[in-house]
Every structure is written in C-alpha cells, then in structure tokens.
Amino acid sequence: MPIPMRTSLQNLDLEAGRDLSFINAVAKESGQDLKSCYQCGNCTAGCAYTHDYDIPVHQVMRLVQLGRKDEVLSCRSIWLCATCQACTTRCPNNIEVATVMDVLRHMARAEGRAPERLVKTFADSFLSSVARHGRVFEAGLAMVFAIISGKPLQDAGLGPAMLSRGKLAFWPHEPTGNGKREVAEIFRRFHEGRPTSTAAATPAPSTQPTEENAK
Amino acid sequence: MSALGYYPGCSQSGTAAEYDISTRACLKALGVAMADVPDWTCCGSTPAHTVDHFLAGALAARNLIQAETAGFSRVTTPCPSCLAALKTANHRLADAADPGYRAEVERLLGRAAPGPLEAVSTLQVLYEQVGPQGVKAHVARPLSGLRVACYYGCIMNRPPGLMAFDDPENPVAMDELLTACGAEVVDFPFKTECCGAAFGMPRLDVMRRLSARIIEMAVSVGADCIAVACPLCQMNLDLRRGQVNAAAHTDSRLPVPYFTQLMALALGLPDKDIRLDKLVLPFGPALAAADEREKAREAERAAKAQAKTAAKPSDKETQPCA
DSSP states (O other): OOOOOOOGGGGOOTTTTOOHHHHHHHHHHHTOOGGGOOOOOHHHHTOTTGGGOSSOHHHHHHHHHTTOHHHHHTOSHHHHOOOOOHHHHHOTTOOOHHHHHHHHHHHHHHTTOOSSHHHHHHHHHHHHHHHHHSSOOHHHHHHHHHHHHTOTTTTGGGHHHHHHTTOOOSSOOOOSSSHHHHHHHHHHHHHHOOSSTTOSSSOOOOOOOOHHHHO | OTTEEEOOOGGGGTTTHHHHHHHHHHHHHTTOOOEEOTTOOOOOHHHHHHHOHHHHHHHHHHHHHHHHHTTOSEEEESOHHHHHHHHHHHHHHTOTTOHHHHHHHHHHHTSOOOOOOEEEEHHHHIIIIIHHHHHHHHOSSOOTTOEEEEEOOSSSSOSHHHHOSSOSSSOOHHHHHHHHTTOEEOOOTTTTOOOOGGGGTTOHHHHHHHHHHHHHHHHHTTOSEEEESOHHHHIIIIITHHHHHHHHTOOOOOOOOBHHHHHHHHTTOOGGGTOGGGOSSOSHHHHHHHHHHHHHHHHHHHHHHHHHHHHHHHHHHHGGGO
C-alpha cells in the first residue's frame, strides 16, 4: 500500500529546525560531501523503492543539507532503502547516496526510531542467527522471524516446495573450526560498544558545526 | 592459479545449493583451480551494513584473514552480496586516509586486519580467466534455440567504483558467456533492476511488486527463462513466484536457473552437477520451447532448400518465353 508523500518542503522554516551537528555527523560518518548535491533528482528517478517511500531520496538529501534531523530520522524511506546502489551509481556529483541512507539508518537506530519495525526486526534476527551459528541459519531465521513478526503464516506456503527440493536445512551448517567462536567474539565486542565518539550506535557527536558543511 | 580461494557464502550451503554445485562444476570443467576458504563464516551481508559499518567490516574481514592465512591472493564468491561485503571491507581497510575504520575493525576482530586481498565474483573469474571463446571450446550440448534473459541483479556491478567489473547499467559478461553456450540472449532492459532484495520477509508487498516487473519484462521480451547470478534474486523470482503471481494477477511459470546451471548444461555435465531439479519452477518447459523452436527452424530451412531445388527446372522452362 503506497504511503502518501509528505510535502514538508513546502512549509519549512529554514532557520527553526536546523541542526548543524546533525549535518556534520552525517557528513563525517558517511564520508560524503553532502553540499555538492544540487537536487537534480537522478537518485529518485532511478530508485526502485520510491513508490513506497514517504520522502523521496533526493528530498532526504535536501533535508540532511538543511539539518532537519527529526524529519529525516523519523521517515520510513531510510528503512525501505535496499542499498541497490542505483542512486550512488547515477549521482552526477559522485555522492554515495546509498551510504548516506545507511548512515541515517544507523542514527535512527541509535535513537530507537524504526517506523518500519519489521525491516529492523529482520536485520536483527539475521544478525542474531549469525552471532549464534557463525553463519546465517536460513530456516531458523525464517521461523524466528515468522514468530516475532506476528505474521506466522505469510511464508508457510513456501515450506512444501523447499522441503521437496531439499532446500530446507533443519540444522545450521556451522563452521568447522574456530569460526563460530570468533564471530561470537566480534558480536560481543560490538555490543560492548566503541570507546571512541565515532560510534554510530551511540548518539551522534556534537562536534563544532562549520559553516562550510551547513551551507 | 592455486592462489584462488573460494568463498561459498551461507545461502550456497542452503537455499542456493544448486548455485554452489553448478559453480564448482563449471570451474572444474573449465580448468579454473580453486580451493575453499577454510572455516569461513558469514560475510555480514546487507543486514550488517544497515546496522553498523564497522561490524560489517569485521565480519567480512574475518574471512579475508582466513583466505590470507591459507595463502590465497584472491578470493572469489558466486554471491553478489558476499562480494560487496568482501570488497567494501577490503577497499576501506586499504584506505590510508581512514585509519579510524581499520582501528575499529581491528578492535572488533581482536587482531590485526588483513592486508589487501582482491575479491572477485565467480562470474568475473569465468569471464576473464576462461572467457567466451574458452567456454565455446568446451560446449558439448549447445543451448540452441533457448531464449535467455540475463538478469544480473542490482549489486553485481554497482557501485562501479567498488565492484570494478563490466558495465554498471548494461553488463554483458553473462550475456557473452551464455551466447558462447549457444543460447539466444534476448535484449533485457531490466538487467540491473532491483528484485526486492531482502524485503521478502519484512515487506512482502514491496518485494512482490518489484519482482513482478522483472518477470513481466522477461515474458514480454519473449524469454524462455531468466538466468540469475544472485541467490536472493533467485529466491524472489522462483520460490516466491506464487506470491508474486497472486499479487500481480498473473500466472507466469517462467523458470529461473542460475547462469552456472545453464553453463553446466551446455558443457554436458551430469545432472548431479547441474541440479535443475532444485528449481521450484520446472526448467523442462524452457528446454521444450527451445527444442520446438529449433525443430521449426530446421523444418523451415529444409522447406526453403526444397523450394529452391524444385524451382530450378521450372525457371529453365520459363526462360525461353521471357
């Protein structure tokens, strides 16, 4: 079901909602020159997901330039981006737009915002499976997700076809050596958190905003 | 070339087993030496980078360390998502201007990050190391008459700076390899359109709409099948076809083999190396359509030749009257 697009840009008070530290944090985390976006709209033109976005990707870029943190981090679009890289590939100014969308998702996560709850749940379930087994256990992931999502029957019809073709492994294919333990260690250190302020999992650093980035 | 490591990836030991089986068989038959990256683990795939770039980097880098320790100078994987994860980690670790990335990845790994190690798709290995001419020389059972839509998926060639192979908008490597196998590759405008990726579970409605467009396009250009190079694309277009058909009010049965299965078929490899039986939508109708097309062409050629020989004497007879 398509979500009606917001028309927030028409009513912006450019000064009121401008968060300079947000602009700088997105620029720093993504490593992208955000101000070079001149709103040509090529990213949106090639975006396979724009039909389902509440804010088209070129407008997300504009809102980031304007420092509209609240609108950006609460939108659905950043969760519905599949990182298909069409935007990055076609940007005439070589901005890695998909990387910016990724960084915005990290920031929304850190603030506990996820309007597309199931998209976040899917990523979390996937990574839990990897943390537990060292590799993703597809059947286990599907079952866990079916339960957590509250849509247990959505993919139930796929079971027989997978079973009869030997595609449904009942046990995880775990790595044979130290792999499983080493992956668990990576996740343990990740959850311990980063000692530096560059952590995307922690709130964005409030570095001194520069006029150059804010323009 | 024993320095080529093979990273199968999680899907290839589960839902995409036939991709792994046929890939290994093709490499072997075409004389490409490789060995598995020992004790490999998940690359992190899309979920990892959507959560944290350092976590994604560490999960991928662990496999680069495994490959490096085993003495491989290059690592290949059939899966575009694994490829993107391995390439991204490799690329960012090599960036001297970004020491913070290496430091945090090393903290997560608990040891030194690996040195630069090239990651390439198995499609690229087949294209560059064997090439269309090399494949052609090994074809035992040409895919004559089979009309194939080559579908590369969204990230096999994108972003071009990172993936650094073929054209990002109109890739041709698979087209050329399958043409060398005798197939008739059709013009397919949606080669790199997104199939809905991992939204099958969390947003089935979104995934169905995107996969439906790709299937509809393949049908409209007259393809007998859609050849794919990605386990997620394959799952969306094949296993989830019933869901796609139900939403799009269509009844398409167009099969979706991996390009390596088509190659293995052309190379005359045994069924156990191709595993077309693992596809949800049966491949038989595509082969039947190809055979029928070839027979019709042959009959047409024979009829033309007959008409030509039959026409010759009558030409002579009518000449004096002219």
